[in-house]
Amino acid sequence: MGVELEKSGKDAVRVAPYYAGKYEIVPKIPIKSLRDFAVWYTPGVASVSKAIVESPKLSFEYTSRWNTIAVVTDGTRVLGLGDIGPEAAMPVMEGKAVIFKYLGGVDAIPICLNAREPEKFIEIVKSLEPSFGGINLEDIESPKCFRILDTLRESMQIPVWHDDQLGTASATLAGLINALKIVGKKMGDVRITLLGAGASNVATARILEKAGADPGKLILVDSRGILHAERDDMDELMLKNPWKYELALKTNRERITGGIAEALEGADVLIAASKPGPGVVKKEWIRKMNSDAIVFALANPVPEIWPWDAREAGARIVATGRSDFPNQVNNSLIFPSVFRGALDVKATTITDEMMIRASQALAEYVPEHKLSEDYIIPTMDDWRVYIHVAASVAEQASKQGMARTPLDYDEAYVKAVRIIARARSILERLMEDKFIKPFPEG
Amino acid sequence: MTAVTFRKATLNDLDRLVDLLIRQKRLNEEFDPLLRLREDIAEIGRKYLEEAIKSENSLVVVAEADGRVVGFLKADIKERLFYYPKTEGNIVELYLLPEYRRKGNGVKLLEYAVNILKERAEIITAEFPSLNEIATRFYTNLNFRAIISTYARETIIKK
Known part of the structure; x- marks a missing residue:
């Protein structure tokens, strides 16, 4: 991975002046x-x-x-x-x-x-x-x-x-919906530990609650340890980060204190979006999780714990943000289609329900018979997944009265196919005709 | 959530009260750099609260939920030397843990204390940092208004 990173970095800086920007009108x-x-x-x-x-x-x-x-x-x-x-x-x-x-x-x-x-x-x-x-x-x-x-x-x-x-939260929710299906646990019953309380995990906690998780069973951990209603920086949070403050008040009903180790004891799910690993999450902590543990280690470029280490420590399902491992939780699976769907009905907003619908659509795109520990979320290669998610979002917006021009699923599907296919063929033609110059070898 | 009840503080509450006092002072520190906490605040705070609980001229009341102290108020009875009304109940500390806020408990805590104070004080005053907008809102909503201001600057003016 290190070598690959280095190569793509070198290429990027080499071709940047050659193309002088990535798009034109x-x-x-x-x-x-x-x-x-x-x-x-x-x-x-x-x-x-x-x-x-x-x-x-x-x-x-x-x-x-x-x-x-x-x-x-x-x-x-x-x-x-x-x-x-x-x-x-x-x-x-x-x-x-x-x-x-x-x-x-x-x-x-x-x-x-x-x-x-x-x-x-x-x-x-x-x-x-x-x-x-x-x-x-x-x-x-x-x-x-x-x-x-x-x-x-x-x-x-x-x-x-x-x-x-929202993108990361939505993709995470999609992965979790399918992971829970595999282990046969319910969203409302599981204890979910969220490691890292930055943009994505705060949004994830908020959307998990809307999607049926029990807020009292969510445990957030940040750099100061487990978040709870009586942590001594609560007043500071109230003034500086009211979103985290609100979560501190309603999560962690049992008032667990301590660090990651304590937060994982008896947890069913870990969603880590903290800092690059490895070693941020230790194997012995994963061992303390409940059976059939679900571990999402989403830090890039290196997950908080390597998938093989998490598996060895007893995790049944592991997802990361990486494309070279199974189960890539990637916001790129969400944002293009959420906007495709929203734009196709000229939506006035993207509601939480539209976002949850996008996650469900992404999850249900993996057919039941293909669902497995190593396949909980579609890959980015199959472009029809974007159409399905877009059409589902458009339909949800229409149902909620958020569409200036409402469409049902089938109408939205046809529209999205046409637009995405057109964008791709234009690109192909531009490359064929060399208006887009071939990638220079270096 | 169980109901919050109120009573006078005893010396048994001291440990918990020191923690709440420090939380309150730390909150003040967030509002104003001229309110930096002293390192020995725990020691000083304990002495301060102990004296207040023992003193005839101070009142410390606590808010309790599930058998735990979740908030407190401290007031001092003073004589106003130059003005009428002559007797003053001066609220100097008031703190509630986050979970118990926005539920009317602050007002109840205050009313409970005022009820005791009114036997010896004709006017109730409250002291809090000017930049603490939460306290400002709280007291303003209860018909308090500013009567005396404390202005501050450090002796050496930094440029």
């Missing part, structure tokens, strides 16, 4: 001469503007808005690099934008903001609303990201998603 209207602009631009376009003045909803029909989202960051917590600032975040956001297009057929515009103050950031993103059908927040540090997401979700009339929170 290409018109999708016929332009044969400048005269055509009498329609595309002034004077013709004025009539289109007038129509939108009459009925603002038409901006989703008459402009690219319906399929365009902004990928917005302030660069304060980028990958494992930390606070590297907006310029340095740009290559990452470009990469994300291209994944959106390739997997979801979504046009995503990277926007890296010089706005560290949450209030300023919120104000700017709010003002972007007329140009976009959705907002994907990315790589913003915790706990600031919670307030930004909650505020924007409440105040905007288009979907707002923070992938580090």
